[in-house]
Amino acid sequence: MTNVAASPVSPASSAAPGEGHAPAVSAGPAETPLGFGVGARITAAVMADDFARILVETLSHLDESTLVRETGDVSTYVGGHEADLLRWLTDLGEALARTEHHVALTVHLSRGCPGEVDCELPGGAGPRRAEVPSRRRTGRFATAEWALYPLADQVTADGTAPDHMRDIYAAIDHARDLGTFRGSEHFVTRLEGDVGDVLATALAGWMLVGRGVQHVTSHLTLSLNSPSHEVRDLGQEAR
Amino acid sequence: MTNVAASPVSPASSAAPGEGHAPAVSAGPAETPLGFGVGARITAAVMADDFARILVETLSHLDESTLVRETGDVSTYVGGHEADLLRWLTDLGEALARTEHHVALTVHLSRGCPGEVDCELPGGAGPRRAEVPSRRRTGRFATAEWALYPLADQVTADGTAPDHMRDIYAAIDHARDLGTFRGSEHFVTRLEGDVGDVLATALAGWMLVGRGVQHVTSHLTLSLNSPSHEVRDLGQEAR
Numbered sequence: 001m002t003n004v005a006a007s008p009v010s011p012a013s014s015a016a017p018g019e020g021h022a023p024a025v026s027a028g029p030a031e032t033p034l035g036f037g038v039g040a041r042i043t044a045a046v047m048a049d050d051f052a053r054i055l056v057e058t059l060s061h062l063d064e065s066t067l068v069r070e071t072g073d074v075s076t077y078v079g080g081h082e083a084d085l086l087r088w089l090t091d092l093g094e095a096l097a098r099t100e101h102h103v104a105l106t107v108h109l110s111r112g113c114p115g116e117v118d119c120e121l122p123g124g125a126g127p128r129r130a131e132v133p134s135r136r137r138t139g140r141f142a143t144a145e146w147a148l149y150p151l152a153d154q155v156t157a158d159g160t161a162p163d164h165m166r167d168i169y170a171a172i173d174h175a176r177d178l179g180t181f182r183g184s185e186h187f188v189t190r191l192e193g194d195v196g197d198v199l200a201t202a203l204a205g206w207m208l209v210g211r212g213v214q215h216v217t218s219h220l221t222l223s224l225n226s227p228s229h230e231v232r233d234l235g236q237e238a239r
Numbered sequence: 240m241t242n243v244a245a246s247p248v249s250p251a252s253s254a255a256p257g258e259g260h261a262p263a264v265s266a267g268p269a270e271t272p273l274g275f276g277v278g279a280r281i282t283a284a285v286m287a288d289d290f291a292r293i294l295v296e297t298l299s300h301l302d303e304s305t306l307v308r309e310t311g312d313v314s315t316y317v318g319g320h321e322a323d324l325l326r327w328l329t330d331l332g333e334a335l336a337r338t339e340h341h342v343a344l345t346v347h348l349s350r351g352c353p354g355e356v357d358c359e360l361p362g363g364a365g366p367r368r369a370e371v372p373s374r375r376r377t378g379r380f381a382t383a384e385w386a387l388y389p390l391a392d393q394v395t396a397d398g399t400a401p402d403h404m405r406d407i408y409a410a411i412d413h414a415r416d417l418g419t420f421r422g423s424e425h426f427v428t429r430l431e432g433d434v435g436d437v438l439a440t441a442l443a444g445w446m447l448v449g450r451g452v453q454h455v456t457s458h459l460t461l462s463l464n465s466p467s468h469e470v471r472d473l474g475q476e477a478r
Contacts, residue, residue: 037425037426039425039426041384041425041426041427043343043345043460045284045286045343046286047284047285047286047287047288047290048286048287048288049286049287049288051286051341052466070425072384072424073382073462073465073467073468074343074382074383074384074429074460074461074462075384075427075460077424077425077426079425102290104282104284104313104343104345106282106343106345106460108386108426108427108458110425110426113426114425143312143313144313145280145311145313145314147347147456147458149388149390149456151388151390185311185316186276186278186280186309186316186318186349186353187276187278187280187316187347187349187352187456188280188314188347190313217386217388217426219347219386219458221282221313221314221345222313223312223313226312227291228312229312
């Protein structure tokens with residue numbers, strides 16, 4: 001049987017015990033970001049006639065020495081350590097905001113299910129614990145909508161079910177601590193604030209839930225320089 | 240305890256038995272699209288200097304008489320019957336493609352978890368079965384990346400666990416039938432074809448998995464009129 005656990009059309013719960021998945025990575029995959037499938041797909045839509053030049057120029061100035069990057073026509077994949085991902089995403093968000101063009105930045109985070117057609121990690125390989133990286137403030141404002149999905153709901157090797165709610169409340173509390181939480185709308189949580197804080201909120205929530213669940217994805221859409229945003233003086237908001 | 244099951248920072252598995260959720264809708268919520276939380280959030284990023292005029296004009300020509308719509312600065316929410324959603328999305332995708340501008344269209348589908356701050360449907364209210372609506376071909380080409388998430392993994396009222404895999408394979412087979420399936424990349428399934436077929440693939444997969452699972456979300460990003468797309472004669476692809 002084809003294992004489609006890495007495919008988006010499957011939850012990691014498809015990696016059920018006894019389905020005969022052979023782990024394709026060596027012992028301790030949770031210790032290696034790429035072995036654990038830690039990465040993001042981003043789509044940066046610059047709403048300007050010369051979007052291509054602006055995007056290429058913006059990307060060329062980012063330090064991606066610690067990341068794997070593959071560019072496609074729908075999105076760009078970046079893989080690597082969580083702290084490097086947050087740094088790169090914050091640099092990207094700041095650079096896009098500084099163009100002063102209206103930009104829709106879509107960020108799709110995933111952990112715990114690496115591979116191409118097949119998921120190369122069986123259930124129970126994780127979760128992976130990593131320190132939540134520090135945010136970096138940019139002085140640029142964003143509004144955003146955020147969805148966070150704990151998948152891989154199976155009972156762990158020691159027979160206990162993961163406590164999603166504990167981790168989810170931790171993620172919400174973290175968003176409140178960062179000052180980005182604005183409430184819930186249909187299907188999403190509304191975030192607002194410094195681009196760096198908004199990105200850090202999503203990364204942290206994804207990592208905090210990832211302490212109890214192997215396969216966690218998150219989708220964040222940021223709006224930068226929207227004509228409907230009032231002028232915001234982030235300096236006055238800084239605590 | 241606040242029920243955050245409707246929040247994106249929660250899986251519907253939070254609607255665990257015994258947590259005391261009071262259903263806020265009358266009997267048979269699965270029969271009512273809005274009662275069941277059937278809807279989408281879309282972000283249409285037109286990569287042109289006059290993006291605002293183009294988007295407003297495009298939206299003004301769509302028939303939304305059968306849908307609820309709320310426009311925000313990050314995305315637009317539409318709620319209603321699955322068939323009306325697909326019709327509206329197909330009209331939108333075609334209209335955006337006909338502008339000849341490069342557009343990134345992000346579609347976030349959700350079912351089984353209505354509400355604002357709180358999820359108003361307890362686990363076990365669904366799943367909702369509905370006929371997969373007919374696709375409409377537009378003559379316009381799109382590439383896309385697709386993620387599909389069955390949530391609400393709890394055992395149903397009759398004590399049986401939902402069979403995700405059966406439904407997921409049905410979704411994949413349906414994508415192959417529509418001719419849009421191109422394989423898997425990191426975290427997503429690659430789709431290509433007529434805008435109408437690509438949207439119908441995502442809608443159908445989401446509905447097919449929704450036959451066995453109450454809470455199902457799906458995220459689709461389409462690229463229209465990409466400079467990296469070769470000229471495609473969709474008429475010759477039509478079967």
